[in-house]
Amino acid sequence: MTSARIDFTEGFDNDEIIVRVNGEIAFHGRNVTTSPLIGLAESVELTLPGEHAEAEIELPGRGAATRLDLRASRQVAVSVSGSALSHTVSAEGTEFGYG
């Protein structure tokens, strides 16, 4: 079992967020809002079931969704602008920091 972390960073404003891993709901957050103090809205630690781990992130209120391959990195930062979700993965051996 491995783990991964998704950081919801910029652009969230009272959003509903659903994270599914391999089709199963792993996180369901409501009223998720970015804190300008740390540039971070929410972080989700996921325990990955096996080698194949695909996460689907959905923001129903914005009609936005994206898919992530969680094997690529232990940490993914996801931001939103309008109905566009974008993400970036941390480089090997480094982690994103917020403050």
Place this chain on the structure above:
Amino acid sequence: MSIPSEEPRIAEEHGQGVLDPMSAHSESAQEQALPPLPPWHCVRLGPVSGRYQGYQSTSRTSFLDCRVDIDPRGVNSPVTNRVSGDFHEVFTIQLPGRPPIIWRRYRESWIIDAPRATWSRCEVTITGEVRFWKGTHPMTQTRIRIPWGTFAPAGPAEITFTENGGVARTYHCPRTSVNFREMTLEVDVCNSVNVTPLMPAYHTHAHSNRPANVPARTVTVESAYQEAGIGLTLNTPAHTIFDDANNTFSTWSAPELHDAMETAFSQFSGGWPRWSMWGFMAGSFDNSGVAGIMFDAAAAFGGAGEAPERQGFALFRKHSWFNNLPSGSPANDTEAAALRDFLYTYVHEAGHAFNFLHSWDKGRPDSLSWMNYPWRYDLRNGTDTFWNRFMFRFDDQELIHMRHGDMASVIMGGDAWASGGHLEQPQAGEAFSVMEGLAPVELLLRAEPPVYDLMERVTVEARLRNLLNVPMEIDTNLDPAYGSMSVFVQRPDGRVHHFEPIMSVIAIPETATLQSTTMATTGEDRHSHEIDLTYGRSGFMFTDPGTYRIRATYHGPGGIVAISNVLTVRVLTPASRQDEVQAAEYFTDQVGLNIALGGSASPHLSKGLETLTEIAQRHKDRLVGARAAEILTGVYGRAFNRVTDYQRGTFSQVARAEPQRAIELTQPAVELYRNSPDRRLNLAYHNLVSRRADLLAAADDSEQAQRELRELYDTLEQRKVRPSVLEQIRMRQEKA
């Protein structure tokens, strides 16, 4: 943010069109006609830029703190080509045979956005139009003349402000510092992370990924801010070590960090705003991805939600960034990167306390600033580009804000984080202004605990204390209606209101002498008064649940002025739906006038009296009811007379005194006050028992009056109330 929107004209060297006095080509034509001067004539020591402070030449009632920023202060300190300043009002007491006691109050700030400097060999003259940050002012021009001698530093400056219409004021200001502003940073640490290094010191060439032209130097928190123009003094004679070994405690939340600050920060209980900041080294934040946080901001921003804001920040030593932090010099790039992140996080979080947002939130995502995230910059500009280009500095706009911004929006505890407009109303300058120097008297506002139910009367204790080593006369009636006190309230929406009582009373001041603090042993150096701020000329002040900030100014005999601390109080949300319904009946002028008048049996206010009576009876076991019941002693305790026939001028009693009813209605309140641990109820308890003693005397029950006064004495003695108050109660007991 209060930064001007236009791009600043920053020059690493002197600005365009500005002649350097150190240049051999700067003599005027007249000077050239005179016999040649030796080359060392007027060779200046140090820059002109820096801080100049002094009094108005014709009157010492006005003080200027001026910041001149027109030539380089050092190799790594960019010039912003700005001049700015703060005006202060000065108060002086002259006691026979003693040096004068001087203190001052901040009034307002200004800036010159485009100063024009004309250099000559032995002086520089700077002119420009002044822009005040707040309020309405006549167009004002400034002329600053700064001379220097041979092998001497610049100054003093002669600074003249000329308003449109010809009114001119000149200040004589010696140069006091190379820094534009000065502050202290106090750092405390948790036991679990009390390991070296506690403070960062990073050499700019320690990591292989660096700008090719970055000057080699060791950067610390102090030097990073010194280069930014801020003199930062690390105020840590001994770190307070927090014991966080409790097994149930693993991570910190923003409110917990604020609570720790309240406990440990030695400056916390002083008046705010002030140029002091608290740093805290802790283990981990609730969100483990957070390496540091300036926690002291509104809850909506993820902060602790307790004003005043921007007083403190925290670093989380267990964040993965700091895993490879070396105890000495870094041995490789991995350790250097950890040390660099450590320095970056310190400077970045302290930057938030200067009211900085992140770079991308200011529309500058590509800014090479302490306030950007390196990894976010890299996302836009390529891997490892931030550290390859970063020169260890704030960006130009940030430098202007820090050095020259409106004081309220920069100073810690001033404007709320991410705002600059909270205190823009004209009275705000007085409401939350800064007192500097040694004031002769301390004015302290207290409410312990500072929490009120909705509909509870909001009363606070105002305490004056003599700080001189000689006795001082004060006006003891601190009720705003009598004119010696001005009270300002900042409501949850951020707006500042001047609390104006419904009546202004003209009366001979009730003066008393406060003994000197050094001589007083039993509290004769202080005087307390309970102030009721519930209802004023503009209606109820505390109508909404939320956080309120209160500050007061005392104007006493002999021109003494004192500004209080900022007292933060909270009004709670209604306890029940029934309370919400009753609030609609409570927040009416009829109830408010009853409260402000101390109770009234006037038929015009009968509905309000009815509501207060109902609240006193329904909530007799709560403070809401007890504080309402107090008002009823004024209604039922005495007869009410009114003109019943205006033509004949007949004045008749329309309501007889009902002391027994008043006694019954206030009985639960007495018991509640006696049994409550709230210190803020001491004064209310004292006042209520005194009033009941009169009522009991009127009802021929002196025995009960004696008993209640004795209980009051015993209770307040246990609560360590000062002996002079106990003596008052004892004397009252003798009369009863």
